[in-house]
Amino acid sequence: xxxxxxxxxxxxxxxxxxxxxxxxxxxxxxxxxxxxxxxxxxxxxxxxxxxxxxxxxxxxxxxxxxxxxxxxxxxxxxxxxxxxxxxxxxxxxxxxxxxxxxxxxxxxxxxxxxxxxxxxxxxxxxxxxxxxxxxxxxxxxxxxxxxxxxxxxxxxxxxxxxxxxxxxxxxxxxxxxxxxxxxxxxxxxxxxxxxxxxxxxxxxxxxxxxxxxxxxxxxxxxxxxxxxxxxxxxxxxxxxxxxxxxxxxxxxxxxxxxxxxxxxxxxxxxxxxxxxxxxxxxxxxxxxxxxxxxxxxxxxxxxxxxxxxxxxxxxxxxxxxxxxxxxxxxxxxxxxxxxxxxxxxxxxxxxxxxxxxxxxxxxxxxxxxx
Amino acid sequence: xxxxxxxxxxxxxxxxxxxxxxxxxxxxxxxxxxxxxxxxxxxxxxxxxxxxxxxxxxxxxxxxxxxxxxxxxxxxxxxxxxxxxxxxxxxxxxxxxxxxxxxxxxxxxxxxxxxxxxxxxxxxxxxxxxxxxxxxxxxxxxxxxxxxxxxxxxxxxxxxxxxxxxxxxxxxxxxxxxxxxxxxxxxxxxxxxxxxxxxxxxxxxxxxxxxxxxxxxxxxxxxxxxxxxxxxxxxxxxxxxxxxxxxxxxxxxxxxxxxxxxxxxxxxxxxxxxxxxxxxxxxxxxxxxxxxx
Numbered sequence: 001x002x003x004x005x006x007x008x009x010x011x012x013x014x015x016x017x018x019x020x021x022x023x024x025x026x027x028x029x030x031x032x033x034x035x036x037x038x039x040x041x042x043x044x045x046x047x048x049x050x051x052x053x054x055x056x057x058x059x060x061x062x063x064x065x066x067x068x069x070x071x072x073x074x075x076x077x078x079x080x081x082x083x084x085x086x087x088x089x090x091x092x093x094x095x096x097x098x099x100x101x102x103x104x105x106x107x108x109x110x111x112x113x114x115x116x117x118x119x120x121x122x123x124x125x126x127x128x129x130x131x132x133x134x135x136x137x138x139x140x141x142x143x144x145x146x147x148x149x150x151x152x153x154x155x156x157x158x159x160x161x162x163x164x165x166x167x168x169x170x171x172x173x174x175x176x177x178x179x180x181x182x183x184x185x186x187x188x189x190x191x192x193x194x195x196x197x198x199x200x201x202x203x204x205x206x207x208x209x210x211x212x213x214x215x216x217x218x219x220x221x222x223x224x225x226x227x228x229x230x231x232x233x234x235x236x237x238x239x240x241x242x243x244x245x246x247x248x249x250x251x252x253x254x255x256x257x258x259x260x261x262x263x264x265x266x267x268x269x270x271x272x273x274x275x276x277x278x279x280x281x282x283x284x285x286x287x288x289x290x291x292x293x294x295x296x297x298x299x300x301x302x303x304x305x306x307x308x309x310x311x312x313x314x315x316x317x318x319x320x321x322x323x324x325x326x327x328x329x330x331x332x333x334x335x336x337x338x339x340x341x342x343x344x345x346x347x348x349x350x351x352x353x354x355x356x357x358x359x360x361x362x363x364x365x366x367x368x369x370x
Numbered sequence: 371x372x373x374x375x376x377x378x379x380x381x382x383x384x385x386x387x388x389x390x391x392x393x394x395x396x397x398x399x400x401x402x403x404x405x406x407x408x409x410x411x412x413x414x415x416x417x418x419x420x421x422x423x424x425x426x427x428x429x430x431x432x433x434x435x436x437x438x439x440x441x442x443x444x445x446x447x448x449x450x451x452x453x454x455x456x457x458x459x460x461x462x463x464x465x466x467x468x469x470x471x472x473x474x475x476x477x478x479x480x481x482x483x484x485x486x487x488x489x490x491x492x493x494x495x496x497x498x499x500x501x502x503x504x505x506x507x508x509x510x511x512x513x514x515x516x517x518x519x520x521x522x523x524x525x526x527x528x529x530x531x532x533x534x535x536x537x538x539x540x541x542x543x544x545x546x547x548x549x550x551x552x553x554x555x556x557x558x559x560x561x562x563x564x565x566x567x568x569x570x571x572x573x574x575x576x577x578x579x580x581x582x583x584x585x586x587x588x589x590x591x592x593x594x595x596x597x598x599x600x601x602x603x604x605x606x607x608x609x610x611x612x613x614x615x616x617x618x619x620x621x622x623x624x625x626x627x628x629x630x631x632x633x634x635x636x637x638x639x640x641x642x643x644x645x646x647x648x649x650x651x652x653x654x655x656x657x658x659x660x661x662x663x
Binding site for chain 1: 405406407408410417418420421422423424426428429430431432433434435436438439441442443444445446447448449450451452453454458475476478479482483
């Protein structure tokens, strides 16, 4: 069905279609609309789900852990400080191998209070064992949330998935949304290690170094296998519903001399910048990085690269720029832009490309080529 | 005791300290709960007592969870079972640190939401698992590794905090009275909604008394009126048998205090304050039971 919706409403609609048994919910701007919409679905009988209005995000993830282990599909949504507050349980969910799906509406971190888009919240959870996907449109927020359940619950993965969408820039922007009739795209929830009182097991007891180490390797093995599972699921989604996705969304990259790499809505903005630059005769392309964990293999050989980071690792550098550098060997021009919701237009992005200076870092509007 | 089933759900290979009363309690809790039960355990002595992977002393599913998260995890599990139409008992078995300190927010939230589960706090009045640091549940004057001069403030009144949530059932118990505990767990699990049992669980290494005196120490806590056994069903208070006599004529507090190294060298002022606290508690609960508030 074709409709229009905000990014938040699109996520909620996908959750309704996925029919989780338990949704744990705690409000935080700019995510609140997701849990409000789901509450409405449950109250109106459009979604038969146990809705747990928890007293904190730490408890939201703990409740998802208990419910997921108890044998039902689970969902929660958060943002910024909420994500940081649940950090301990974010690790726990992955370690316990639970296919929880969480929408994270990317927002800056205080102080000072700032509710606008930034990716530092999600990147602070980089090493937790969660899969992370970043979306750029309302439609993609819907599609990625649906696929997240299928990817997480695949027995070759059994890891939680975080669907990231930019605060306000996508969460509150209205675009066209085509909802789908899922059919049997999502199989019934089956967790091989669900709690079963007929077969009593102990979960997460004291574990010595040798076993603990094996369990960690098992997470990484599944992360590696997840690449193939993601590709399979995205392929199946394209066949069934006609919309294709991959580890990156490439725009005019085939013959590009310079490629802009960004995430989320800035990645969509970059496509417009690429058109402008092409009009000037600059052979530019845009590669919007969708999957951050597992990090995809990228082929950037022979190209110049401009990376826009809406985040920063203090004392080190832009997280995406350094990831690209370490994974591909390419030395990019690193632009730090859009922190705390700073406005970054396609003209600005075109300027980044025009004024690129590989091997240096620029804080947009603050400090050039440092 | 004949009513208590012979089946064991905590088998004889625990990693508990000698004389551990909380593992005795767990044994009776599980006998009362039976096999269709899941235990949710935050960081506490029971994290260790249950055994080391891949071995286990537990014969029911045990879900270990982070320190602050037991009640919230149980909340999700209880709702999942509800969604699946299962009637499995969800029981949190948590120490006092995980309950009165770091876990109290999750506990309060789960009770306020009316979660269908049983929360049991076994209280050894300190962080026992990490070697006896003070918790909010440590009593006045008690020496711990972080209150080497004795705790300057009193024990947090957890039961009155829980009571403020108006649960359908709450009770106190003590490891020295296993039949009383067994009956309370049975009754709690027969009631829908959030239930709470607070067990006093003396700890030989923490309280510094000989291991063979664990049962005696629990009995003295009750006989001196330091620990009062009761049930509160839908708000109505009933003092349990062993505490009825004790409240009328409590044994001298020194019988309880003098046997424990943690209360060594108490000043007369602190001792006096402890006596007054016991008396105030007895008075308060007696008046409430008699309907004179």
